[in-house]
Amino acid sequence: MTVAAAPARAGRRRLLVVCAALAVGALATWGGARPTWFSVTVPTVRGDALATATGTQVQPVPTALALLAVAGIAATVAVSGAARRVLGGLLALVAVATVWAVVATLVSPPAPARLAQLAGLTVTPGAVGEVSGAAAPVLTLAGAVLVGAAGVLLALRENGMPRLGARYDAPTAQRRPRQTDPDRTAWEDLDAGRDPTVGPTPGTAPGTGPEEIDDRPGRGGGEGAV
Secondary structure: OHHHHHHHHHHHHHHHHHHHHHHHHHHHHHHHHOOEEEEEEEEEOOEEEEEEEEHHHHOOHHHHHHHHHHHHHHHHHHOOOHHHHHHHHHHHHHHHHHHHHHHHHHHOOOOHHHHHHHOOOOEOOOOOOOOEEOOHHHHHHHHHHHHHHHHHHHHHOOOOOOOOOHHHOOOOHHHOOOOOOHHHHHHHHHHOOOOOOOOOOOOOOOOOOHHHOOOOOOOOOOOOOO
């Protein structure tokens, strides 16, 4: 029994790991996109001002991945089979796209005029400042990688993972007790020469009760027996 239960325990562990990775990855991806990613000091008509932009302002893809990961937790425990593998592949693809988008944004940060526009500042024409980045995108990248790893695990190792409510499925037709009609059973007993009002004697096989002995002459020890 222990050997038979080992695959089930391994499947439950994999399901727990996938759900935990999706939850932590979604939190990290979303949390890393909330703080400031870029800042720059730009001259305005009222003097120098600091223009900042968060990750959600410059790159909306991480937020979309976080929402997908949260929805993926519920879908992972609700579906199984091919649907679960498709979900894992989708999570992995969106995670890769998120990593690509974040890296591309870090390599080519927004221009100072764009940051000033996002901050609601009016800069003087031709003003140029030096854009500086923050460490928050690293947290977003880590979360996206974690979500992608969970998606790959779900797509490749789905077999054996339990599904929510599987133990409460309706019993199969073979397990359902056969329903009998008392009236029909009584008619069948009458056709077979049995009295439907008398149950079988304990320890006797059907058709061998005393009421079923043939009492024709010469048969079964009736009055006409010789």
